[in-house]
Amino acid sequence: MPSEEVLASGMVERIGLEGSKLHYKTKNESISEELLAKDHAIALKAITDLLMDSEKGVIKNAEEIPAIGHRVVHGGDSFSKTIVIDEKVKAKIKEYFSLAPLHNPPNLKGIEVAEKLFPNATQVAVFDTAFHRSIPKQASQYAIPTELSDKHHIQLYGFHGTSHKYVTEKAIEYLQKENSKIISIHLGNGCSITAVQDGKSIDHSLGFGPVNGLIMGTRSGDIDQSVIFYLVEQLGYSAQEVSDILHNKSGMYGLTGYSDLRDIEEQAANGNKQCQLALDMNAYRIKKYIGAYTAAMNGVDALVFTAGIGENSDVIRKLVCADMEFFGIKLNEDKNKQRLKELRTINAEDSKVQVLVIPTNEELEIAQQTYNLGI
Numbered sequence: 001m002p003s004e005e006v007l008a009s010g011m012v013e014r015i016g017l018e019g020s021k022l023h024y025k026t027k028n029e030s031i032s033e034e035l036l037a038k039d040h041a042i043a044l045k046a047i048t049d050l051l052m053d054s055e056k057g058v059i060k061n062a063e064e065i066p067a068i069g070h071r072v073v074h075g076g077d078s079f080s081k082t083i084v085i086d087e088k089v090k091a092k093i094k095e096y097f098s099l100a101p102l103h104n105p106p107n108l109k110g111i112e113v114a115e116k117l118f119p120n121a122t123q124v125a126v127f128d129t130a131f132h133r134s135i136p137k138q139a140s141q142y143a144i145p146t147e148l149s150d151k152h153h154i155q156l157y158g159f160h161g162t163s164h165k166y167v168t169e170k171a172i173e174y175l176q177k178e179n180s181k182i183i184s185i186h187l188g189n190g191c192s193i194t195a196v197q198d199g200k201s202i203d204h205s206l207g208f209g210p211v212n213g214l215i216m217g218t219r220s221g222d223i224d225q226s227v228i229f230y231l232v233e234q235l236g237y238s239a240q241e242v243s244d245i246l247h248n249k250s251g252m253y254g255l256t257g258y259s260d261l262r263d264i265e266e267q268a269a270n271g272n273k274q275c276q277l278a279l280d281m282n283a284y285r286i287k288k289y290i291g292a293y294t295a296a297m298n299g300v301d302a303l304v305f306t307a308g309i310g311e312n313s314d315v316i317r318k319l320v321c322a323d324m325e326f327f328g329i330k331l332n333e334d335k336n337k338q339r340l341k342e343l344r345t346i347n348a349e350d351s352k353v354q355v356l357v358i359p360t361n362e363e364l365e366i367a368q369q370t371y372n373l374g375i
Contacts, residue, residue: 001371004364007058008051012043014260022046029056040106044113067122068114069370071162071362073103073210075127077153082130082369085111085123093125099209100159102190102219102247124370131165132158134200139296142208158194158204160186160307166365167306167358168196170343175354181297183290186360187309187316189217189259193286195293203296205289211246214289215282217259220250222285252278261309261316268315283319290320294327302354303329311359312339317346321355328352 010024015037022035024047031050037043051057059065070085074096083089090108097104111123140156141149148154164184171182182196191214195203205213215221223246231237237245245254253259255278258267267275294300305317314336321331330351338344340357347355 001367004367009363010047010050012037012047015040015043017259022050024050024056026056026058031056040109041113044110045117048117062118063120065118065121067124067370067373067375068118069124069126069366070107070111070114071128071366072107072125073128073159074100074157075125075129076157077155079125079127080130080133082124082126082373084373084375085125089125099157101243103210122375124373124375126162126366126369128159128161129157131161132156132194132201132204135202135204139203154208156204156207158192158201159206159210160190160192160194161201162362162365163306163360164192164194164196164201164204166362167304167360168194168199170358171302171304171356172199174343174356175302177301181299181301182304183293183300183302184304184306185286185290185310185320186307187214187286187305187313188307190219191216191221191307191309193289193293195296197297203293213285215255215278215285216251217261218248218251218253220246220254252282255281261313265313265315279315279319283316283322286316286320287324290324290327290329300327300353302356304356304358306358306360311341311357317355317357329355331355 008024008026010022012020012022012035014020016039020035020037022031022033024031035043035046037046051059052061072093076092076096076099078092090111093104093108114121114123135156135158142154142156144154163186168182168184172178172180179198184194184196186192190210193205193214194201211219213221228242231242232239252261252264256264256267256275258264264275264278268279290303305311309316317336318331318333321329328351330348332346332348335344335346341359343356343358345354345356347353
């Protein structure tokens with residue numbers, strides 16, 4: 001920074017699952033190997049060891065790093081901007097464990113591991129909820145007693161804000177239209193969709209916690225609240241057990257036994273009807289939100305597909321955009337099948353709505369926000 005030159009990139013995927021892998025790439029090195037990553041601490045240690053490796057690394061020692069940016073999913077109403085992490089900030093992140101049980105615990109673990117590995121670096125938190133603070137009251141408040149909203153801060157917070165902010169800014173730049181209406185569709189193991197008008201988030205599918213909205217890898221998405229009461233009152237599940245079901249055992253995993261969409265698409269292609277149904281359900285949910293957000297903004301200029309599934313799954317993109325001519329959405333199937341790691345259009349020439357695939361870069365967004373603090 002500030003040249004934004006990437007010295008090293010990579011990831012550890014399938015953390016906590018069989019077949020977890022470490023990917024690491026520099027100008028001179030490219031590694032993809034299996035890693036027994038039972039948890040995020042093991043994964044982070046493996047990454048750090050590579051970064052400082054005498055032959056494969058890009059830094060000599062921990063002293064070369066002045067600041068580290070951390071993605072933190074839930075900042076509640078305590079954080080509306082990027083902030084330097086201290087003990088009070090860590091305590092607040094822990095306080096929101098119950099609201100983001102899949103994310104805030106490993107987010108905090110990442111901070112704690114980084115503090116040990118880079119003791120002299122300033123740790124910075126970039127909150128996924130911050131981008132959605134612009135959502136108006138009519139969309140963010142729930143129709144529950146106002147005392148609960150006011151006293152206990154129960155409201156829509158929104159997530160994946162770092163990604164939605166990055167890709168919509170890229171879309172606005174591409175469209176050359178500041179007064180724009182964009183629907184940003186972030187599809188990964190976690191999924192969300194955002195209505196972005198004139199560069200600001202005005203509505204979003206995830207809410208108080210990151211479990212509602214679209215169908216996700218292991219999360220249910222929208223569900224009738226009566227199902228929860230039925231599970232507790234009639235079937236004898238505890239509240240914690242229901243939470244575990246909705247967060248960890250539902251979604252695509254609950255429907256198919258697979259949480260990775262690549263496995264589900266492969267099974268569906270081989271004739272697995274349950275996997276095909278899950279794909280159809282997934283796309284149908286997204287289509288419903290596109291319709292709702294088009295109504296909320298009184299139109300739409302562009303759809304943006306992003307994140308692991310959004311960028312790579314031509315199957316999901318095709319299912320989502322099928323039979324959407326009324327909205328002016330038409331897909332070019334040849335363009336949709338292209339595998340390019342760059343901003344690209346995949347709509348037909350006569351489509352009134354631009355359909356874009358924009359690779360998200362949350363790392364760059366986090367780095368920019370961390371650097372801009374002037375540490």
